[in-house]
Amino acid sequence: MLLTKQQESILNGEKGETLAKVMKTLVMYGEAFDAEKMVEVTSRYNHLVTSFGLGVMEPVYELMDTLLKEGVRSGQKFTVDPRPLDPNVPTTLLQDLVFKVFMYNKQEFYEAQLNKLGLLEKDAFTCTCYMSEVGNVPKQGEVLSWSESSAVVYANSVLGARCNRNSGIIDIMGSIVGYVPYFGLLTDEGRKADWIVRINTTRKPEAQLLGSAIGMKVMEDVPYVIGLDKWIGDELNDEACTYLKDFGAATASNGAVGLYHIDNLTPEAREQGMSLVKENAREYVIDDEELQRVYDSYPVIWKDRNAKPKLCFMGCPHMSLQQLKDWTDTIEENLRKYGNRKVLIPTVFTAAPAVIARFKETDYYPRLQKAGIILSYICPLMFMNNPLCSKMPVITSSNKLRTYTTSRFYTDDEIVLQLCKGGL
Amino acid sequence: MKQFKGRIVTPGTCKAQAVVTHGGFNTLASLQKALQFGDKSAKVSDQNNPDLYGKPIAGKALCLPQTIGSTTGGLVLFCACQMKRNPACMLFANRIDSLACAGSVLASVWSDTRMPVIDELGQEFLDFVKDGNMITVLEAGTVNVE
Numbered sequence: 001m002l003l004t005k006q007q008e009s010i011l012n013g014e015k016g017e018t019l020a021k022v023m024k025t026l027v028m029y030g031e032a033f034d035a036e037k038m039v040e041v042t043s044r045y046n047h048l049v050t051s052f053g054l055g056v057m058e059p060v061y062e063l064m065d066t067l068l069k070e071g072v073r074s075g076q077k078f079t080v081d082p083r084p085l086d087p088n089v090p091t092t093l094l095q096d097l098v099f100k101v102f103m104y105n106k107q108e109f110y111e112a113q114l115n116k117l118g119l120l121e122k123d124a125f126t127c128t129c130y131m132s133e134v135g136n137v138p139k140q141g142e143v144l145s146w147s148e149s150s151a152v153v154y155a156n157s158v159l160g161a162r163c164n165r166n167s168g169i170i171d172i173m174g175s176i177v178g179y180v181p182y183f184g185l186l187t188d189e190g191r192k193a194d195w196i197v198r199i200n201t202t203r204k205p206e207a208q209l210l211g212s213a214i215g216m217k218v219m220e221d222v223p224y225v226i227g228l229d230k231w232i233g234d235e236l237n238d239e240a241c242t243y244l245k246d247f248g249a250a251t252a253s254n255g256a257v258g259l260y261h262i263d264n265l266t267p268e269a270r271e272q273g274m275s276l277v278k279e280n281a282r283e284y285v286i287d288d289e290e291l292q293r294v295y296d297s298y299p300v301i302w303k304d305r306n307a308k309p310k311l312c313f314m315g316c317p318h319m320s321l322q323q324l325k326d327w328t329d330t331i332e333e334n335l336r337k338y339g340n341r342k343v344l345i346p347t348v349f350t351a352a353p354a355v356i357a358r359f360k361e362t363d364y365y366p367r368l369q370k371a372g373i374i375l376s377y378i379c380p381l382m383f384m385n386n387p388l389c390s391k392m393p394v395i396t397s398s399n400k401l402r403t404y405t406t407s408r409f410y411t412d413d414e415i416v417l418q419l420c421k422g423g424l
Numbered sequence: 425m426k427q428f429k430g431r432i433v434t435p436g437t438c439k440a441q442a443v444v445t446h447g448g449f450n451t452l453a454s455l456q457k458a459l460q461f462g463d464k465s466a467k468v469s470d471q472n473n474p475d476l477y478g479k480p481i482a483g484k485a486l487c488l489p490q491t492i493g494s495t496t497g498g499l500v501l502f503c504a505c506q507m508k509r510n511p512a513c514m515l516f517a518n519r520i521d522s523l524a525c526a527g528s529v530l531a532s533v534w535s536d537t538r539m540p541v542i543d544e545l546g547q548e549f550l551d552f553v554k555d556g557n558m559i560t561v562l563e564a565g566t567v568n569v570e
Contacts, residue, residue, distance in 0.1 A: 021533055028529040032433050032520060032543075049495050056459045059506035060499055063534055103460070147495045167498025167526030184522070220521070256492060256521070301471065385456065404453070404494065 001027055001181070002037050010177055018070035022173045029170060030181020038179035039186065041145050043138040043161065045120060046078035046175040047129045049147040050168040052382050053107030054084075060169065061106060064113045067176070074118035076175040079129035079136045081148055082318065082350070083107070084382030088374055090311070090346050095388050103386060117172065125377060126352030128245065128318040130154055133354040140267055143186060145174025149258075150249035150317045150400065156259040158236065158244050160267035162186045165220075165258040185258050191268065193224035193261055193277045200287045204231040206411050207243045208399040210286065211250025213294040217284050220256040224277050229264040236265065238322040246398075249317045253400035301406050307393040312343075312419060313380040313407065315350030316398035321358055324351060324375075328364045331371045334420035342372030343419040345395070353377045381405060425570040428549045432565045433520050434532040436540035440485040440512035442557040442569070445475040446550060448492030451500050451523065454481075458509055459500070466509040485559035486511035489550060491524040501527025505537040513561050516543035517550040542567060 003011065011027060013020040030038065050060065084104050091099070115122075120136070127148050129136035138144055140160030146152050147166040155161040164184045166174070174180040184190045195218045199205060205228075214223050232240045244262070251257035261269040261276055268276060314327070327349065335341065349368070351359065356375055359365055368375065380396070383389060384405035394407040395418060402409040410418060417424050450470045457469035465480035491497055501524065504510045514528065520543040528541040540561045553559070553569050560568040 025529055025533045028434075028533065029522075029526055032525045032529070033522070050499060054460070056507075057499070057503055059503045059535070062506075149495045152495075165495060165522050167523045167530075168496045169499045169502065169530055170526045299472075386460075387457075 001031055001035055007038050007179060016070055018066060018072055019177065022072070022176050025170070025173055026177065026179065026181055030183060033181065033183040035181035035183040037182050039143055039182045041076065041143050041174050041178055041180055043142040043144045044076065045136040046074060046076045046144070046171060047136055047146045047148060047151055048078055048080045048168065048171050051081035051125055051379065052084040053104050053110035055103065055105045057106070061110060061113065063169065064117065068113065068116050072176055074172060074175045075178045077118050077120040078172070078175065079120050079124040079126065079134060080114060081125065081127050082377055082379035082382070083125045084379050086376045086378040088376045089348055089378050089383065090374070098386060098388055123353040126318050127151060127379070128320070128352055130159065131320060131352055131355055133321065133358050134352050143180065145171050145180050147171035149252040153248040153252045153258055153260070154245055156185055157248055157261065157266050158241060165256065191259060191276070192222065194218065194221035194281055195223040196277060196281050196283045197223045197225045198283065198285045199225065199227035199231070200285055201291065202288055205286070205291055207246040208250045208397055209291050209295055209411065211247040212254040212399045213286055213291060214260070214284070215251035215253065215255025215257050216294070218255060218257060220258070222259050222261070223257065224261045224263065224269065224281070226263045228262050232265070234264045238320065240265065242320045242323050245317055245320065250399035253403045298402065298409050300408055302393050302408060303391070309345050309393050309395045309418060311392060311394045312345050312347040312415065313350065313394060313396045313398065313401060314347065314415070316380045316396065316401040318355065319349055319351045321355050324349060324355070324359050324368070325362070325364050328368045328371070330416060331373065331420060332367060334416050335371060338421040340420060344422040345419055346374070347372070347419055348374045348376050348378070348380070350376050350378055350380055425568055426552055428545045428567045428569065430515070430542040430545040430565045430567060433525060433541040433543055434528045434539065436513070436538045437561050437563060438485070438512045438540055439558065439560045440483060442487050442553050442555060442559050443476065443479055443481050443484045444487045444550070444553055444555050445473060446489065447473055447475060448490055449473070449476070449486070449488045450493035451491050451497035451527065452494040455500050455504050455509070459503055459507065464509060466504065481511050482509045483512050485513050485515060485561070487515045487550060487553045489517045490521045495523060497523035498526030498530060502530040502534070505531035505539060506535045508537070510537060510539050513540040513542070513559070515545055515549070515559070515567055517545050517547055519543055
């Protein structure tokens with residue numbers, strides 16, 4: 001790899017042994033992908049995936065301590081994925097004990113480390129850092145050192161920024177030295193589409209299902225999607241961006257997609273059109289039957305598949321402000337329709353702290369409360385990732401949560417029936 | 425015995441018994457229980473991986489196409505190395521993915537663990553190798569299977 005004089009001096013230890021090791025890590029990482037050079041990280045803020053103070057992650061805290069002791073700091077302020085705990089979310093005494101004593105017993109310690117390294121502000125914990133209320137919104141063409149998969153795919157696809165699907169720790173290292181290796185989705189060639197996906201459905205496809213179907217088909221490749229603009233429009237407004245947030249998270253978790261293009265909608269597709277598609281691109285056609293096939297293929301890993309759901313999580317990734325408002329209307333309307341006053345399953349809607357604060361200023365908030373729904377900044381995935389919660393029958397319309405936990409997937413319409421009617 | 429040649433991601437030599445997965449290795453789902461509950465043999469906890477579920481992988485030669493799953497995967501692998509619950513080596517049929525690469529490099533630079541990682545061994549390697557085969561990783565990315 002060709003390094004600039006400045007990069008070489010860091011690698012040679014002229015700025016200390018610790019910074020040299022950080023640079024060596026990034027160089028080795030890049031060389032594995034034949035990166036020819038390192039390029040500057042140009043976004044204003046970084047975003048880190050590791051938000052949880054899990055006791056067993058001691059080696060991570062030791063590494064952070066090594067950095068801090070040497071006076072190393074992130075060159076950018078950063079936001080971080082959601083916190084794993086929130087007292088607003090209903091738990092049993094045993095769960096509380098397990099969470100606080102055995103699992104996330106390093107939470108305070110780790111958050112103190114993040115503060116010293118460059119946390120943007122004390123509540124900068126969300127997977128949707130790109131919401132305008134949060135303010136970590138990269139511009140088109142900017143180079144990032146992010147790692148949260150749903151945020152990476154959104155930044156690449158909807159915002160036109162450039163970022164690889166990095167791992168935790170690599171993310172902070174990029175903003176410590178200010179460079180990342182130039183390969184994959186940072187390059188023009190790496191952003192070209194390997195697949196054409198044609199949407200031939202008779203109704204608007206559910207974002208989470210469509211993303212899942214595409215992710216499972218193309219895995220880590222780049223898809224160019226034709227025909228979706230018919231259903232979500234050709235303007236990146238709140239509604240379309242919310243759709244793409246959920247769609248993208250499903251492509252990234254059910255597969256390993258880091259970038260997609262939507263014909264007539266996403267920035268690079270609007271500018272370059274079909275010239276983004278590689279010559280030998282494969283084709284995948286999605287119709288109503290294909291979406292049904294994908295839905296039917298999801299395993300139900302509850303012990304008793306007929307168990308009554310004990311909890312419903314909505315918002316993985318975190319919900320947008322508009323999504324919270326729309327869901328408030330939908331829940332109210334359906335509670336009235338089925339003659340109920342409150343939802344029939346304990347339900348948690350999750351969103352970024354900044355989005356929650358903004359939502360609380362609206363008249364929707366008391367209406368959501370009245371419907372019995374809990375609003376939280378928690379990471380449902382972190383909440384579910386333990387033996388106690390994994391035995392609970394939890395439902396969700398998030399395909400990411402379904403993939404990584406034992407929660408059971410239902411479409412949005414089915415979730416409404418479960419919550420407002422008490423069953424399908 | 426059959427010999428395969430791959431590309432070195434992190435250097436080193438070792439001799440260990442093979443454990444093989446034909447599907448992607450979900451690092452977080454596979455290792456989280458072993459790390460969390462003190463299982464030094466690192467039995468795989470990913471219920472979606474029938475090839476590996478319940479099998480110990482610490483000290484074994486893990487043969488796989490690539491890793492999949494959460495982007496915390498790299499740091500989970502790094503933690504497994506620091507806690508000595510890592511495979512003896514990782515042998516990829518495909519080109520290594522960014523998450524496994526990050527974990528291997530972090531372990532190589534920031535820990536004392538020496539876990540040779542070889543990629544691009546080819547589909548033929550994954551078709552040939554079976555659980556329990558003795559694997560020898562030599563220098564220059566050569567892998568012997570017997």
